[in-house]
Amino acid sequence: MNGHFNDAQSSQYVNLSASGGNTILSVDTTGSGNFTGHEVATLQGVFAGDVTIVIDGEAHTFKVA
Numbered sequence: 001m002n003g004h005f006n007d008a009q010s011s012q013y014v015n016l017s018a019s020g021g022n023t024i025l026s027v028d029t030t031g032s033g034n035f036t037g038h039e040v041a042t043l044q045g046v047f048a049g050d051v052t053i054v055i056d057g058e059a060h061t062f063k064v065a
Contacts, residue, residue, distance in 0.1 A: 011035070014053065016064045021047050023064050 026037030
């Protein structure tokens with residue numbers, strides 16, 4: 001996955017979804033627009049708001065849905 005994409009494209013690569021009191025981070029390395037991500041991490045205690053993730057040295061902000 002290349003971190004050099006703009007915020008408008010970010011949802012094609014990364015998805016954050018609330019699950020109880022946590023957030024599930026899913027990633028689709030193809031960024032094809034048809035999100036088929038895989039769960040890669042659980043952010044414990046994070047369940048609302050925005051999360052900033054640094055990918056290849058570039059910060060991207062995602063909203064937890």
